[in-house]
Amino acid sequence: MAPDRTGMRSPTTGDRAGLASGAVPLAVRMRPVTLSEVAGQQHLLGPGSPLVQLANGDREGRGGISVILWGPPGTGKTTLAQAIARQSGREFVELSAVTAGVKDVREVMERALAHRDLYGSTTVLFLDEIHRFSKAQQDALLPGVENGWVILIAATTENPSFSVIAPLLSRSLLLTLQPLSDDDIGILLDRAVADQRGFAGSVQLEDAARAALVRLSSGDARRALTALEAAAHSAQELDAPDMPNSDHESEALGTRPPSIVTADGVAAAVDRALLRYDRQGDEHYDVISAFIKSVRGSDVDAALHYLARMIEAGEDPRFIARRMIISASEDIGMADPQALPIAVAAAQAVQLIGMPEGRIPLAEAVVYLATAPKSNAAYTGIDAAIADVRAGRMGVVPKHLRDAHYPGAKRLGHGKGYVYAHDAEHSVAAQQYLPDALREARYYEPTGNGFEREIAPRLDRLRRILRGD
Numbered sequence: 001m002a003p004d005r006t007g008m009r010s011p012t013t014g015d016r017a018g019l020a021s022g023a024v025p026l027a028v029r030m031r032p033v034t035l036s037e038v039a040g041q042q043h044l045l046g047p048g049s050p051l052v053q054l055a056n057g058d059r060e061g062r063g064g065i066s067v068i069l070w071g072p073p074g075t076g077k078t079t080l081a082q083a084i085a086r087q088s089g090r091e092f093v094e095l096s097a098v099t100a101g102v103k104d105v106r107e108v109m110e111r112a113l114a115h116r117d118l119y120g121s122t123t124v125l126f127l128d129e130i131h132r133f134s135k136a137q138q139d140a141l142l143p144g145v146e147n148g149w150v151i152l153i154a155a156t157t158e159n160p161s162f163s164v165i166a167p168l169l170s171r172s173l174l175l176t177l178q179p180l181s182d183d184d185i186g187i188l189l190d191r192a193v194a195d196q197r198g199f200a201g202s203v204q205l206e207d208a209a210r211a212a213l214v215r216l217s218s219g220d221a222r223r224a225l226t227a228l229e230a231a232a233h234s235a236q237e238l239d240a241p242d243m244p245n246s247d248h249e250s251e252a253l254g255t256r257p258p259s260i261v262t263a264d265g266v267a268a269a270v271d272r273a274l275l276r277y278d279r280q281g282d283e284h285y286d287v288i289s290a291f292i293k294s295v296r297g298s299d300v301d302a303a304l305h306y307l308a309r310m311i312e313a314g315e316d317p318r319f320i321a322r323r324m325i326i327s328a329s330e331d332i333g334m335a336d337p338q339a340l341p342i343a344v345a346a347a348q349a350v351q352l353i354g355m356p357e358g359r360i361p362l363a364e365a366v367v368y369l370a371t372a373p374k375s376n377a378a379y380t381g382i383d384a385a386i387a388d389v390r391a392g393r394m395g396v397v398p399k400h401l402r403d404a405h406y407p408g409a410k411r412l413g414h415g416k417g418y419v420y421a422h423d424a425e426h427s428v429a430a431q432q433y434l435p436d437a438l439r440e441a442r443y444y445e446p447t448g449n450g451f452e453r454e455i456a457p458r459l460d461r462l463r464r465i466l467r468g469d
Helices: 013-020 050-056 077-088 102-119 135-139 142-147 166-170 182-194 207-217 221-242 247-255 263-270 282-296 300-312 317-335 339-353 359-371 377-390 452-467
Strands: 067-070 091-096 123-128 150-156 173-176 203-205 259-261
Touching: 050 067, 050 077, 050 173, 067 077, 077 091, 077 123, 077 150, 091 102, 102 123, 102 135, 102 142, 102 150, 142 150, 142 166, 182 203, 182 207, 182 221, 203 207, 203 221, 207 221, 207 263, 221 259, 221 263, 259 263, 282 300, 282 317, 282 359, 300 317, 300 359, 317 339, 317 359, 317 377, 317 452, 339 359
Parallel strands: 067 150, 067 173, 091 123, 123 150, 203 259
Antiparallel strands: none
């Protein structure tokens, strides 16, 4: 068979079953050849964008800006690099920071310089997992990048601000990749089923199986295609007893109906239960509701259960983290003032390290929130204050609290009689702060839980001093 433009031979009908179980993984076979085939990341692939310019640049290097691609696994970092190299016709060298050292980098730079001098062409160097490179290893990249011997396309799953040296960052364009949407994953699955590089129509996905694969992928294209390959291979194996054996019969394989991939087949192939969970439907709201109520109710085991269900169903971890931040303020509040910074730290950690590792700080925060003392006093306090404001119960700002810095303010009595709190004993002065209409209002009433046990007597003393008692 003659090789196609991907370097692989195109399968005949008789090859389809073999192709499904070929040595080259489906995710590799289905890797786009040009940027137009890329699913997702459209915010980086518009007309005139840096990546499009890089792909359309000529062999002499025009349009050659080094870039750092930052994003979660399976979002297309390697795919973009290879598509750019193929589409531009430039030399392409791929290194992995896991196995390459300074010697390997220098050899690439020397060859790239010689190639430029001899043939006038620029080399694209794709460096995967650049965050694993030490400072010395990254320093070795600088001469080639700065002098244009290579166009560096570096990929990382970690924040480059912390993992890439400043000189390299300043010489590169940082581009952030987003997790693929459900629609993007669906496009990739449909293409793999129909395309000659994939199953060429030899398998068919039931709607429920397609939805399961999309859900299991969690926005990771590689995970989706790997699961599809496993499920499709299982479906074909089940049909194997009925497969024709003779060469003559194999020629008629194209007339055979495709093997059907079911949702149960997907579950069996990936050895994982399929959760009934629609990120846009009732189950989404039911599970997050149960999660928050379990945290509020101090049932740490139930809270971890619902966290696990959301993670396994592919829920956006940033959504989970946002709900935890709200819970820390609404349900725990001043009973444990550390709950909010811990929830915020978990949200930042997920953003920095991504999934699946992000499950660990999420779980840590969930355990802290669920076992923390609870109080909604701050939450109910602000709601009560807002209710008064909306009802028109406001009054005017007392004159001694009004701004007295502009010309004529003092003549109006603004600031007159104001007592600077730090001049009073304990830095608390007997003074009215609320408007007359709300002089006796009490919005915050601490509970006896956690840290609020200490706040309650202190607040009582403060209010007595303010009243002049």
